[in-house]
Amino acid sequence: MADYAIGDLQGCYSEFDTLLKRVDFNPSQDHLYLVGDIVARGPDSLACLEHLYTMQGSVSITLGNHDLHLIACHYLNKPANPKDKLADVFDSPKRAEYIHFLQQQPLALWLERYDMLISHAGLNPNWSIKKALKRARFAERCYQGADASHYFANMYDPHPLAWQSTLPNEAKFRYIVNYFTRMRFVNLLGELDFSNKTSISEDSSIIPWFEHPNISKLKQQITFGHWAALEGKVKAKNIHALDTGCVWGGAMTLMELSQKGCFVEKSHSFI
Numbered sequence: 001m002a003d004y005a006i007g008d009l010q011g012c013y014s015e016f017d018t019l020l021k022r023v024d025f026n027p028s029q030d031h032l033y034l035v036g037d038i039v040a041r042g043p044d045s046l047a048c049l050e051h052l053y054t055m056q057g058s059v060s061i062t063l064g065n066h067d068l069h070l071i072a073c074h075y076l077n078k079p080a081n082p083k084d085k086l087a088d089v090f091d092s093p094k095r096a097e098y099i100h101f102l103q104q105q106p107l108a109l110w111l112e113r114y115d116m117l118i119s120h121a122g123l124n125p126n127w128s129i130k131k132a133l134k135r136a137r138f139a140e141r142c143y144q145g146a147d148a149s150h151y152f153a154n155m156y157d158p159h160p161l162a163w164q165s166t167l168p169n170e171a172k173f174r175y176i177v178n179y180f181t182r183m184r185f186v187n188l189l190g191e192l193d194f195s196n197k198t199s200i201s202e203d204s205s206i207i208p209w210f211e212h213p214n215i216s217k218l219k220q221q222i223t224f225g226h227w228a229a230l231e232g233k234v235k236a237k238n239i240h241a242l243d244t245g246c247v248w249g250g251a252m253t254l255m256e257l258s259q260k261g262c263f264v265e266k267s268h269s270f271i
């Protein structure tokens with residue numbers, strides 16, 4: 001019986017399947033945590049969804065920006081962007097079931113046994129773990145509730161940059177989603193910078209979120225994906241960057257949670 005976490009699949013089914021076989025993953029005994037971005041850009045998003053759907057009792061997903069975008073397109077009747085290569089997901093007769101399955105997944109998970117937070121992009125430096133989980137539950141109620149379409153229609157904006165208790169619920173939702181699914185660089189106030197997707201910044205006023213002083217003091221483990229350009233390289237021993245850019249020709253990384261040992265499968269194809 002083992003627990004694993006895996007980086008962004010982004011439709012790279014072949015590498016995913018290879019890694020599961022390599023660790024002899026047994027859905028009746030083992031559990032797999034996915035840091036999100038199951039779909040988009042890669043060759044077989046539908047196969048990734050189908051596989052996770054069939055073993056849903058053994059998997060937990062913290063949703064990524066691409067997953068939320070797929071659910072939003074479904075709700076808002078918007079076509080997929082051709083570069084996301086999601087046509088077969090949209091055309092699947094089981095599309096509604098797969099979307100519903102994704103929609104039931106959270107934005108963040110706390111694994112008591114490993115003293116570990118998992119989310120797609122990481123932890124807002126201004127939140128404690130307790131506050132992060134409270135905020136995640138708020139946003140999940142928005143995208144899982146009867147007004148989901150309304151919230152998805154209001155999801156696409158970098159603002160607000162700061163939290164206020166008087167913000168309307170739509171703005172609170174956007175703020176929470178942006179931190180959990182789109183964060184990379186922040187300033188010292190912890191505000192998001194959306195302009196830089198590389199691993200280094202020439203602008204000294206912004207730093208990777210995990211180098212913010214509030215995060216450096218944390219003792220808990222944080223496991224995240226989203227930031228392929230990092231190539232998994234984070235100095236802090238308690239921060240685990242699992243998106244090693246499989247869809248960009250890098251590799252897919254699977255980590256066993258008790259020892260933190262990693263299994264790496266090089267990308268089988270370039271996009």
Ligand SMILES: Nc1ncnc2c1ncn2[C@@H]1O[C@H](COP(=O)(O)OP(=O)(O)OP(=O)(O)OP(=O)(O)OC[C@H]2O[C@@H](n3cnc4c(N)ncnc43)[C@H](O)[C@@H]2O)[C@@H](O)[C@H]1O
Nearest residue numbers: 065066068069155156157177197226227228229231245248
């Ligand atoms: N609230 C919201 N507001 C707005 N949009 C929302 C949203 N919620 C969901 N979305 C949606 O999110 C989607 C993605 O937006 P985008 O922001 O367009 O997606 P992306 O550039 O592909 O970023 P991705 O998330 O895939 O990041 P990655 O690190 O893998 O890759 C990033 C870059 O890193 C590069 N890279 C990869 N590996 C690298 C390496 N080793 N070295 C250097 N660069 C590397 C890649 O070439 C790539 O350009 C859109 O469909 C958008 O609509």
